Amino acid sequence: MESFGTRLHRAITERGPLCVGIDPHPGLLARWGLPDDVQGLDRFTQTVVEALGDRVAVVKPQSAFFERFGSRGVAILESTIRQLRDAGSLVLLDVKRGDIGSTVSAYASAYLDPSSPLYVDAVTASPYLGVGSLAPMFELAAEHGGGVFVLALTSNPEGAAVQQARTADGRTVAQTVIDEISQLNRGATPLGSFGLVVGATIGDTGHDLSGVGGPLLAPGLGAQGAGAADLRTVFGSSLASVLPSYSREVLSAGPDVAALRAAADRVLVDCRAVLPAR
Numbered sequence: 001m002e003s004f005g006t007r008l009h010r011a012i013t014e015r016g017p018l019c020v021g022i023d024p025h026p027g028l029l030a031r032w033g034l035p036d037d038v039q040g041l042d043r044f045t046q047t048v049v050e051a052l053g054d055r056v057a058v059v060k061p062q063s064a065f066f067e068r069f070g071s072r073g074v075a076i077l078e079s080t081i082r083q084l085r086d087a088g089s090l091v092l093l094d095v096k097r098g099d100i101g102s103t104v105s106a107y108a109s110a111y112l113d114p115s116s117p118l119y120v121d122a123v124t125a126s127p128y129l130g131v132g133s134l135a136p137m138f139e140l141a142a143e144h145g146g147g148v149f150v151l152a153l154t155s156n157p158e159g160a161a162v163q164q165a166r167t168a169d170g171r172t173v174a175q176t177v178i179d180e181i182s183q184l185n186r187g188a189t190p191l192g193s194f195g196l197v198v199g200a201t202i203g204d205t206g207h208d209l210s211g212v213g214g215p216l217l218a219p220g221l222g223a224q225g226a227g228a229a230d231l232r233t234v235f236g237s238s239l240a241s242v243l244p245s246y247s248r249e250v251l252s253a254g255p256d257v258a259a260l261r262a263a264a265d266r267v268l269v270d271c272r273a274v275l276p277a278r
């Protein structure tokens with residue numbers, strides 16, 4: 001079975017280095033002329049699937065915006081995941097899960113076991129109960145060709161106080177996460193299956209990302225203020241591993257399908273101007 005890293009590498013080669021998030025904010029639903037209810041959510045996600053499912057390498061539904069409608073919202077998330085995968089996108093579910101290991105096993109089954117209704121190609125995970133507590137996710141991902149993106153240096157301004165705090169050995173908390181994930185990817189080619197989340201908003205923090213060997217998801221572009229040019233400052237010599245991620249910047253072009261496609265094409269051109277050819 002092909003690893004997630006191999007599948008992601010191919011998707012990026014074929015479709016370009018871009019992840020687009022599905023974040024149906026109430027304000028976006030209103031802007032699209034849709035009600036803030038389950039029908040509005042369904043119409044919104046159907047439109048994004050139609051516009052981008054067959055052209056963007058990775059689509060990242062933000063689970064919170066589906067969960068806020070309860071079981072009917074989660075049912076729409078399930079069908080959205082299936083439709084995106086059928087259309088050829090890799091689906092990265094943004095859920096930022098993390099807990100003690102025995103509970104992480106259940107999260108792993110929920111998202112990374114192919115028999116689950118919420119089965120996706122990859123998930124986001126929080127390492128703040130210890131990177132080791134995420135081991136059940138790493139194991140199930142490896143078994144079934146899935147991926148895990150672990151938060152390292154998040155795009156929000158509050159993240160730095162925790163993530164850039166120094167540990168007893170002098171490394172930052174984030175650097176310890178980076179180093180542990182680098183170990184997991186050792187020897188993987190062309191790309192490891194274990195990624196990191198590093199915000200495009202954080203500037204030059206001096207962290208060493210050169211040995212990660214897996215994808216570096218870069219949210220914070222567009223609505224949070226970072227632009228493609230900021231990727232150079234944040235990632236330096238690791239630019240070749242970056243997967244830029246945009247949500248509101250692209251989604252605000254809807255509901256017209258052609259306009260959504262044009263917005264995704266535009267941000268991809270911006271990113272290609274900065275990232276090495278892949």
Ligand SMILES: O=c1ccn([C@@H]2O[C@H](COP(=O)(O)O)[C@@H](O)[C@H]2O)c(=O)[nH]1
Nearest residue numbers: 062154155199219220223224246247248
């Ligand atoms: O550090 C992080 C980690 C995750 N996110 C998520 O990405 C999108 C960003 O949406 P935009 O509309 O492009 O701002 C959203 O789902 C966040 O929860 C992040 O922003 N930063």
